[in-house]
Amino acid sequence: MVDLTSNLAGITSPNPFWLASAPPTNSAYQVMKAFDCGWGGAVWKTIGEPIVNVSSRYSSVNYKNFRMMGLNNIELITDRSLADNLRELREVKKHYPKHALVASLMVESKRETWHTYVKQVEDCGVDGLELNFGCPHGMSERGMGSAVGQVPDYACQITEWVKEVARTPVIVKLTPNISNIVYPGLAAQKGKADAVSLINTINSITGIDLDTFEPRPKVRGHSSHGGYCGPAVKPIALNLVAALTSHPEFKLPVSGIGGIETWQDAVEFMLLGATNVQVCTAVMHYGFRIVDGLISGLTEWMQAKGFEKLADFRGKTIGRIKDWGDLDLNYKIVASIDRGKCIGCQVCYIACEDGAHQSIALSGDPKDRVPKVLEDVCVGCNLCSLVCPVDGCITMKEVDNGRPSVSWRQYQAKLAAGPAAAH
Amino acid sequence: MGIANPAIPLSPEQIAKNLADIAPAMLAEEAYAEASRCLFCYDAPCTRACPTSINVPEFIKRIAARNIVGAATTILDANLMGASCARACPTEVLCEGACVYNHEKAPPIQIGRLQRFATDPVVLSGKMVLSMAPPNGKKVAVVGSGPGGLAAAGELRRLGYAVTVYEAKDQPGGLNTFGIAPYKLTNADALAEAEYVRKMGVEFVLNTRVGKDISIDKVNDDYAAVVIAIGLGATAPLGITGESIDGVVGATEFIEQVRRDPAKVTVGKRVVVVGAGNTAIDAATEAKRLGADQVTILYRRSEKEKPCYEYEYMLAKKDGVVFQWLTAPVQVQAQRGAVSGLKCVKMKLGKPDASGRPAPEPIAGSEFNFACDMVIKSTGQQKLIELYRQVKGLVERGGKVQVNESMQTGNPKWFAVGDCVSGGKEVVNAAADGKRAAYGIHRMLFGDAAVPVRKPGPRLEKPAPHPPMPF
Numbered sequence: 077m078v079d080l081t082s083n084l085a086g087i088t089s090p091n092p093f094w095l096a097s098a099p100p101t102n103s104a105y106q107v108m109k110a111f112d113c114g115w116g117g118a119v120w121k122t123i124g125e126p127i128v129n130v131s132s133r134y135s136s137v138n139y140k141n142f143r144m145m146g147l148n149n150i151e152l153i154t155d156r157s158l159a160d161n162l163r164e165l166r167e168v169k170k171h172y173p174k175h176a177l178v179a180s181l182m183v184e185s186k187r188e189t190w191h192t193y194v195k196q197v198e199d200c201g202v203d204g205l206e207l208n209f210g211c212p213h214g215m216s217e218r219g220m221g222s223a224v225g226q227v228p229d230y231a232c233q234i235t236e237w238v239k240e241v242a243r244t245p246v247i248v249k250l251t252p253n254i255s256n257i258v259y260p261g262l263a264a265q266k267g268k269a270d271a272v273s274l275i276n277t278i279n280s281i282t283g284i285d286l287d288t289f290e291p292r293p294k295v296r297g298h299s300s301h302g303g304y305c306g307p308a309v310k311p312i313a314l315n316l317v318a319a320l321t322s323h324p325e326f327k328l329p330v331s332g333i334g335g336i337e338t339w340q341d342a343v344e345f346m347l348l349g350a351t352n353v354q355v356c357t358a359v360m361h362y363g364f365r366i367v368d369g370l371i372s373g374l375t376e377w378m379q380a381k382g383f384e385k386l387a388d389f390r391g392k393t394i395g396r397i398k399d400w401g402d403l404d405l406n407y408k409i410v411a412s413i414d415r416g417k418c419i420g421c422q423v424c425y426i427a428c429e430d431g432a433h434q435s436i437a438l439s440g441d442p443k444d445r446v447p448k449v450l451e452d453v454c455v456g457c458n459l460c461s462l463v464c465p466v467d468g469c470i471t472m473k474e475v476d477n478g479r480p481s482v483s484w485r486q487y488q489a490k491l492a493a494g495p496a497a498a499h
Numbered sequence: 500m501g502i503a504n505p506a507i508p509l510s511p512e513q514i515a516k517n518l519a520d521i522a523p524a525m526l527a528e529e530a531y532a533e534a535s536r537c538l539f540c541y542d543a544p545c546t547r548a549c550p551t552s553i554n555v556p557e558f559i560k561r562i563a564a565r566n567i568v569g570a571a572t573t574i575l576d577a578n579l580m581g582a583s584c585a586r587a588c589p590t591e592v593l594c595e596g597a598c599v600y601n602h603e604k605a606p607p608i609q610i611g612r613l614q615r616f617a618t619d620p621v622v623l624s625g626k627m628v629l630s631m632a633p634p635n636g637k638k639v640a641v642v643g644s645g646p647g648g649l650a651a652a653g654e655l656r657r658l659g660y661a662v663t664v665y666e667a668k669d670q671p672g673g674l675n676t677f678g679i680a681p682y683k684l685t686n687a688d689a690l691a692e693a694e695y696v697r698k699m700g701v702e703f704v705l706n707t708r709v710g711k712d713i714s715i716d717k718v719n720d721d722y723a724a725v726v727i728a729i730g731l732g733a734t735a736p737l738g739i740t741g742e743s744i745d746g747v748v749g750a751t752e753f754i755e756q757v758r759r760d761p762a763k764v765t766v767g768k769r770v771v772v773v774g775a776g777n778t779a780i781d782a783a784t785e786a787k788r789l790g791a792d793q794v795t796i797l798y799r800r801s802e803k804e805k806p807c808y809e810y811e812y813m814l815a816k817k818d819g820v821v822f823q824w825l826t827a828p829v830q831v832q833a834q835r836g837a838v839s840g841l842k843c844v845k846m847k848l849g850k851p852d853a854s855g856r857p858a859p860e861p862i863a864g865s866e867f868n869f870a871c872d873m874v875i876k877s878t879g880q881q882k883l884i885e886l887y888r889q890v891k892g893l894v895e896r897g898g899k900v901q902v903n904e905s906m907q908t909g910n911p912k913w914f915a916v917g918d919c920v921s922g923g924k925e926v927v928n929a930a931a932d933g934k935r936a937a938y939g940i941h942r943m944l945f946g947d948a949a950v951p952v953r954k955p956g957p958r959l960e961k962p963a964p965h966p967p968m969p970f
Contacts, residue, residue: 140535140563405968419602422541434961442547445599453964465538466603482968 078378079385080371082116082352085245085270085329087204089116089176089352092386093342093370096333096354097122097180097206097249100364102154104164108171113364114371117176119273119354120165122153122208123197124182124220129155135282135292135299137308146308147357148282150293150300152214153182158196165200177201178247182208182220185230187237194241204244207235207269209260210251210276213302222276225251228263235267245270247331250316252309253279257316258323265328272320273331273354275313277303306357310335314348318397321349337366339373346386347393405487406479409456409472411436411449417469420445424460424470432459451475501745502767503837504872506790514761517788518681521814522586522612530616534563537608540599545610548597550931551578555594555610562617570617572628579653580646580930582622582692583675585615586684587926589777591810623691625698635659637944640722641701642709642886644693645673646926647917648728650933653696655726658941662701663722667708671697673730674918675926677755680781682788686758715889719912724940727890727900727908727915728933731880731923737773741831742876746838750774750782750877757785767872770794771841772820773828779877780811783820786875794820795869799827799846799859827859829866831874840870883919898922905939906932914939 082092094117095101095110102121110118129152137146154161169177179197183189194205209225216223224230231248238246248264250257252275264272279301283292291299313334320326332350336342337358345353358366383389413424425447428436435454436447449460461470482490509517525533537559545555554573561570574581590596590611598607621628637660641652644666652662670676671693675684697703709718709729718725734749736742746767756764770791772783775798787794796815798805801824805812816822825846832840845865848857882898892910894901899922900915902908908915916932918924941949 141532419599420540420544421538421599423538426541438542442542445544455965477967479968487968 078375078383080116080374082386084176084331084351085204085247087117087176087178087245090174091116091371092346092352092374093367094118094176094178094331094352094354095359096356097178097208098356098360099151100356100359102156104168106364107168107177110359110364110367111168111172111175114367115175115364117178117203117352119178119180119206120154120161120202122180122182122211123158123161123193124153124215125184126157127152127155127215130295132293132295135302136306137282144306144357144361146280146282146304147306147360148280148293148302148304149277150213150295150302153180153208153211162196162200165197165202169201169203176203178204178206180206180208180249181238182211182215185219185224185234187240190234190237191241194238198243202244204247204270205238205242206247206249206273207238208249208276209234210249210274211303212251212253212277212279213300222251222253225249225260225276226254228259231260232263232267235264235269239268247271247273249276249333250274251276252312252316252334257319258326261320261323261326261328265326269328271329271331271351273333274320275309275316275334277305278309278312280304305335306361307335307337310341310344314344317345317350318348318394321391322394322397337361339370339377342370342374343377343389346390348397349391349394351386351390399485401484401488403483404481405484406477406482408475408477408479410451410454410475411456411458411460412471412473413447413449413460414469414471415446417466418446419466419469421465422447423463423465427463428460432457436460501837502765502872503746503834503839504768505765506768506792508765509790511762514789518757518761518785520685521682522615524619525609525612525616527616530562530613531565533609534559534613536600537563538599544597544599545594545608548593549578550593550925550927551580551584551934553577553581553594553614558617559608559610559613562613567617567620568626568628571621574614574618575621575629578927578930578934579650579696580675580692580926580933581614582618582695583646583684583689584927584930585611585618586688587675587679589808589810589925592808593927622695623688625691625695627698629657629699631657631699632659634661635945637661637723638663638721639724639726639940640665640709640718641726641728642718643667643673643728643730643917644671644703645728645730645917645929646675647730647929647933648673648726649693649696650930651726651728651914651916651936652701652933653699654934654937655940656696656699656701658937660723660940664696664701664703665707665709665713665718666703666705667712667729669706671703671705673728677758678751678778679758679926680754680785681758681761682784710886710889715886719890723912723944725913726906726933726936726940727886727913727919728917728929729883729886730918732883733881734876735879735881737828737876737878739828739830741833744831744833744838745836746872747831747874747876750778750875751880753782753875754778754785757789761785761789764789766791767838768792769871770873770875771828771869771871772796772875772877773841774798774877774879775805775807775822776877776879777807777811779875780807780815780820782875782877783815784818786873787818787820791873794818795871796820796822797826797828797841797843797869798822798824800856801825801848804848804856823869825859826869827861828874832868838872838874840868841874843867843869880923887919904935905942906936907939907943911943 080091097119133151136144139145179202211221215221248269332345333354464470558570558573594610595607641664672689675689770786830842846859852858894909914936917929
């Protein structure tokens with residue numbers, strides 16, 4: 077029997093699937109519906125001083141006929157009144173005591189203001205706080221959001237202020253719009269945060285109308301840089317999560333965010349150490365109902381792998397993300413094309429010939445369209461297997477070259493030790 | 500047409516419905532989704548399978564990138580008849596049949612419909628997209644305005660020639676206008692394609708039969724070169740008694756009547772079509788769609804040898820056309836001057852004949868009468884030999900004009916394209932011929948250098964593989 081319950085720094089939820097602080101968590105109406113659908117938790121749309129939003133607010137990037145591979149927004153924090161938000165938080169918690177309800181906060185960088193807001197939302201019975209140090213648009217111009225997250229000292233300072241009064245766990249939400257995620261991550265830890273969540277959105281301009289030259293999303297002929305999210309950002313999010321979880325000094329639990337749409341996406345974040353995950357774009361695309369598939373997929377996978385609880389596999393991949401200099405230079409693979417599966421598109425040929433290492437040849441006979449791998453020059457780059465449209469047709473096979481494992485670091489060390497040691 | 504037992508005439512609305520497009524135009528979203536499935540094969544099999552070598556992956560990628568005019572340019576640059584080929588091509592044996600998705604048991608890319616999606620907005624609206632050389636001072640005549648003639652004329656115009664097309668009929672387009680089932684290609688679309696070639700600067704002279712209304716000698720003297728694109732003639736006789744009885748028609752003539760005005764065509768309640776080629780299928784399905792209760796195709800060989808494409812066969816079967824294999828007509832039977840039946844004989848397959856297929860042989864004593872009200876003959880068309888005989892040096896064999904790889908006949912000034920050369924092939928084959936003839940003429944008049952070939956520039960050698968680690 078698989079147990080999906082999750083515990084992020086003391087915040088428990090029936091499963092690890094939370095809604096991220098965003099339009100889907102704007103109201104009790106939405107969050108209650110989401111909990112009915114099966115979501116384990118929700119981080120409320122960020123609460124702060126009153127703001128006014130623009131129209132329009134979202135813009136997206138399509139890939140071929142797939143919509144919203146990436147989504148960008150210039151929407152700000154909640155534009156509902158503090159009183160409404162507090163009343164609804166209280167109602168949700170009353171009716172859904174077992175679900176995780178986290179209040180997201182973003183206010184001006186004043187100790188008293190933070191204290192006031194923390195007390196007010198905690199009085200509603202929320203299970204935790206998420207400090208929004210991440211939004212890269214609008215609020216950052218007013219010294220909030222990513223303007224805080226980009227300066228580790230500010231992030232640390234505000235976290236400390238919050239921790240002075242907070243009775244519930246404090247999650248610091250990090251911005252990816254920095255040069256090294258480790259600094260703000262360690263700053264949150266120094267400020268005594270209980271967990272971090274990442275990533276917030278990435279600064280972006282999603283597109284331009286080629287007829288009118290207006291950038292998107294259009295606001296009376298103009299636009300602003302916005303926060304990018306959706307499936308396109310997942311690899312960036314995974315890398316930033318791994319950078320923190322594999323750092324020896326970083327000890328906080330992580331809530332993974334960034335382009336999660338399928339159960340596989342969620343598992344990847346957890347394999348890199350995330351305790352739970354937060355989802356936004358996929359819900360903005362398909363609605364709350366997608367949680368069924370997330371739960372089902374994760375459950376089936378855990379059963380197949382023999383995992384009983386999330387901790388059984390959490391972080392399993394962390395040790396496998398190494399510095400490049402520690403990879404084995406003598407590991408050798410070459411491409412292998414399955415003649416029976418090949419459909420003869422020859423995309424692998426032209427990709428390798430023009431785009432990589434000229435290691436695939438054509439047969440020369442127009443009737444035999446199966447290309448041949450030139451194993452003596454194949455560098456084992458994977459490109460052909462990536463472009464091949466048939467699953468399992470091109471595989472990379474290990475070649476036993478009889479050479480012992482050696483990394484660049486070891487190689488340099490041997491070179492430094494002199495030619496005698498090298499041979 | 501005197502038919503003793505005509506089918507109940509259909510309303511104009513019903514006729515329009517029955518003859519409506521069987522492969523309707525794609526909606527934009529449908530086209531973009533389909534285009535995005537294309538794998539962009541290298542040295543693509545679809546392009547190799549196309550007689551005009553359209554760069555299919557390129558035009559499909561342009562559609563996916565919402566560059567429809569660019570897609571049409573890619574198509575028309577290779578094949579000026581791209582709009583009619585998009586509708587009339589047997590794509591399942593050409594580009595779509597070659598699509599690599601077939602090897603994955605996945606549906607091939609709908610290349611024909613995508614090609615229509617790209618070419619319609621350009622060809623039907625007469626938007627000029629192709630590069631044209633300045634006038635080169637030479638005049639060329641094209642005899643016949645079917646797809647082969649139009650392709651030759653348009654390509655010659657692009658190469659700078661002043662081109663005049665002579666057409667015996669009152670409307671241009673040849674088989675595209677008069678010889679293809681209307682549910683594949685409408686009159687309006689066929690005429691729009693001819694109009695496109697006219698708009699490119701080609702002159703059309705209609706109602707003028709070369710060799711009769713204007714002499715071969717005059718054409719020979721007035722033009723630097725001539726392209727014969729006259730196709731085939733009337734339906735060939737079956738060679739049985741009773742063929743002149745009312746109710747016996749040729750498939751070519753029947754289809755032309757349907758194309759001119761389907762409401763004016765009377766079909767019998769029971770129709771027999773003799774022959775099982777693609778034209779026979781067109782005639783049979785049209786007769787069915789015009790209200791015939793029962794349409795039977797007689798073929799003297801078996802199902803295995805049927806000359807029509809599988810797609811056409813399935814289409815006829817779906818329309819309710821019945822196939823009677825190993826059956827040959829012997830005599831048309833009449834009552835009160837109109838068809839009442841067709842006396843037939845059962846056949847068996849013998850040893851392979853000259854065509855390589857088993858020769859059908861009548862089974863003695865197996866004659867039987869097939870009751871019907873109309874007989875449509877579709878076992879081939881006559882060859883227009885009278886014209887060939889007037890061209891000095893032109894050689895024909897079995898009614899087919901003999902040409903070299905440039906479509907040049909025995910008379911160096913005269914070229915020939917399309918069905919009069921092939922004996923009867925597809926629109927796309929005629930279009931390929933037309934282009935080849937145009938370039939053949941250009942080489943003949945201006946030399947090989949006039950047709951530039953892009954040669955690769957210099958290359959350094961590929962890098963050698965990296966040596967293995969020293970330890």
